[in-house]
Amino acid sequence: MSSQHVLNDLYPSVSQIPQQYRLQGPMEQRRYLLDGEILQWQGEVAPINSPLCLGTDSGPEQVILGHTPLMDSKAALKALDAATNAYSLGAGEWPSMSVAERISHVETFLGHMRKQRSEVVKLLMWEIGKNLKDSEKEFDRTCDYIVDTINALKELDRQSSHFHIEQGTLAQIRRLSIGVVLCMGPYNYPLNETFTTLIPALIMGNTVVFKPAKFGVLLITPLLEAFQKSFPKGVINIIYGRGRDTVSSLMSSGKIDVFAFIGTNKAASDLKKLHPKPHRLRCVLGLDAKNPGIILPDVDLDNAVNECVAGALSFNGQRCTALKIIFVPQSLQRTFIDKLEVAIAKLKVGVPWADGVQLTPLPEPGKTDYLSNLVNDAIEHGASIANDNGAMIKHNYFHPAVIFPVSKEMRLYREEQFGPVIPVVPYQEVSEVIEYVRDSNFGQQLSLFGNNPSEIGQLIDCLSNQVGRININSQCQRGPDSFPFNGRKDSAEGTLSVHDALRVFSIRTVVATKHSTDGKSLINNIIKIRTSSFLTTDFIF
Ligand code: G3H
Numbered sequence: 001m002s003s004q005h006v007l008n009d010l011y012p013s014v015s016q017i018p019q020q021y022r023l024q025g026p027m028e029q030r031r032y033l034l035d036g037e038i039l040q041w042q043g044e045v046a047p048i049n050s051p052l053c054l055g056t057d058s059g060p061e062q063v064i065l066g067h068t069p070l071m072d073s074k075a076a077l078k079a080l081d082a083a084t085n086a087y088s089l090g091a092g093e094w095p096s097m098s099v100a101e102r103i104s105h106v107e108t109f110l111g112h113m114r115k116q117r118s119e120v121v122k123l124l125m126w127e128i129g130k131n132l133k134d135s136e137k138e139f140d141r142t143c144d145y146i147v148d149t150i151n152a153l154k155e156l157d158r159q160s161s162h163f164h165i166e167q168g169t170l171a172q173i174r175r176l177s178i179g180v181v182l183c184m185g186p187y188n189y190p191l192n193e194t195f196t197t198l199i200p201a202l203i204m205g206n207t208v209v210f211k212p213a214k215f216g217v218l219l220i221t222p223l224l225e226a227f228q229k230s231f232p233k234g235v236i237n238i239i240y241g242r243g244r245d246t247v248s249s250l251m252s253s254g255k256i257d258v259f260a261f262i263g264t265n266k267a268a269s270d271l272k273k274l275h276p277k278p279h280r281l282r283c284v285l286g287l288d289a290k291n292p293g294i295i296l297p298d299v300d301l302d303n304a305v306n307e308c309v310a311g312a313l314s315f316n317g318q319r320c321t322a323l324k325i326i327f328v329p330q331s332l333q334r335t336f337i338d339k340l341e342v343a344i345a346k347l348k349v350g351v352p353w354a355d356g357v358q359l360t361p362l363p364e365p366g367k368t369d370y371l372s373n374l375v376n377d378a379i380e381h382g383a384s385i386a387n388d389n390g391a392m393i394k395h396n397y398f399h400p401a402v403i404f405p406v407s408k409e410m411r412l413y414r415e416e417q418f419g420p421v422i423p424v425v426p427y428q429e430v431s432e433v434i435e436y437v438r439d440s441n442f443g444q445q446l447s448l449f450g451n452n453p454s455e456i457g458q459l460i461d462c463l464s465n466q467v468g469r470i471n472i473n474s475q476c477q478r479g480p481d482s483f484p485f486n487g488r489k490d491s492a493e494g495t496l497s498v499h500d501a502l503r504v505f506s507i508r509t510v511v512a513t514k515h516s517t518d519g520k521s522l523i524n525n526i527i528k529i530r531t532s533s534f535l536t537t538d539f540i541f
Pocket of ligand 1: 321479
């Protein structure tokens with residue numbers, strides 16, 4: 001296939017864009033949410049470029065989407081003050097509120113958020129190049145996550161409304177908030193992954209400073225008012241700007257109690273080190289991964305190829321759960337590569353809203369150069385590009401490249417490419433693959449492709465202490481959101497799921513007395529005359 005054919009649909013003219021996906025001109029976004037008010041930032045702003053180009057008479061032109069505030073440390077610290085005051089050492093209105101009332105605020109937010117679906121979906125496409133189907137899925141999955149979180153909290157509260165009697169002690173145990181949470185999400189899921197920490201943090205009674213991801217920033221704008229209208233002042237504060245100008249001073253202040261961050265382990269470590277009292281900082285981190293796909297000799301190769309293509313190339317490989325290296329037995333290497341090449345050639349390249357498009361331009365400036373360097377390094381060490389048009393670049397677009405045979409000396413063997421490059425490593429003995437997994441700095445997930453029960457069974461036992469999830473005959477993925485999502489080594493800290501996130505953002509707290517006549521009578525009276533919102537047997541239906 002010619003490169004021209006591959007790129008045919010990448011640069012539409014404005015008139016070729018369906019009306020509902022057209023931009024209404026650049027968004028000069030200066031608004032931010034501080035202490036319950038939407039304020040106008042008067043300082044510097046940063047330009048936001050789209051990964052997409054438009055076709056013009058003078059050739060493709062990159063679209064400038066608008067600007068976003070470049071806030072400084074002083075402004076960030078004001079947001080922290082607002083969150084700290086709203087928390088008031090746990091005595092603030094929000095942490096003191098009943099669970100049922102907090103749920104109703106989150107329901108109000110969800111109602112406002114749903115009305116912004118089309119705007120957020122449109123911005124997801126323009127800001128990060130995510131295709132329409134996946135952008136809609138990201139929005140809907142986030143709404144579902146909020147509904148599931150509310151239901152999980154109701155269940156948790158019901159479980160906490162009873163009393164325990166153990167060894168002469170009468171007690172009630174509830175999960176309470178921790179304090180001020182700093183939430184930072186990633187650009188590949190700027191809505192969903194951010195909200196999987198933000199919403200549980202809020203609903204458990206914490207107050208939050210939220211800084212949107214480096215791309216996927218403007219799409220938070222339509223939600224600013226939703227946040228403002230739904231929560232008491234100071235409970236959620238939204239700031240923008242470079243991490244080093246904003247987040248560093250927040251961490252150095254020592255006033256952040258929980259650090260919820262999805263990004264690189266280097267950035268997470270650098271920020272954690274700034275906290276003066278590390279023992280007071282709880283961290284919830286989703287970090288780097290290099291998930292291997294392991295093809296075994298006894299495999300349904302067509303299924304494995306389909307799953308590897310989806311696993312390695314959904315959203316152009318920009319998923320932390322993407323398959324980032326594939327091991328194939330030498331006996332199957334040729335057939336596997338041929339089938340992979342055919343499957344990749346069928347993927348449609350284009351703009352995110354076009355029907356069936358799977359491959360789109362990349363949002364990170366310099367990313368195509370970075371990927372080219374990885375490919376060139378592999379070529380220098382003896383690998384080749386195994387598919388037509390592989391590694392071809394046009395503006396921000398990088399065509400998927402299958403690189404074969406990849407070996408230990410190449411950067412692609414260990415480095416997380418986070419993009420559309422598929423390194424394929426041939427192996428003779430499965431022990432070589434086991435050694436790779438054990439030696440890896442990362443431990444998020446892996447996929448096994450095969451049908452031999454004894455071989456798969458043994459590999460599960462051998463590899464299950466290395467990663468957080470083993471997928472059999474399917475790609476790696478986070479969902480369903482009720483399943484635990486975590487990682488070992490440098491891949492994560494803490495476990496997220498609808499259920500686990502409520503626990504991560506809270507601490508179990510016990511009120512106990514002697515199981516004596518006096519003790520029982522006092523507790524009974526507190527419940528009867530309703531003097532405590534902790535000690536109560538109220539039940540949320
Ligand atoms: O980028 C990491 C995401 O959590 C991956 O989620 O597997 O649903 O794409 P996903």
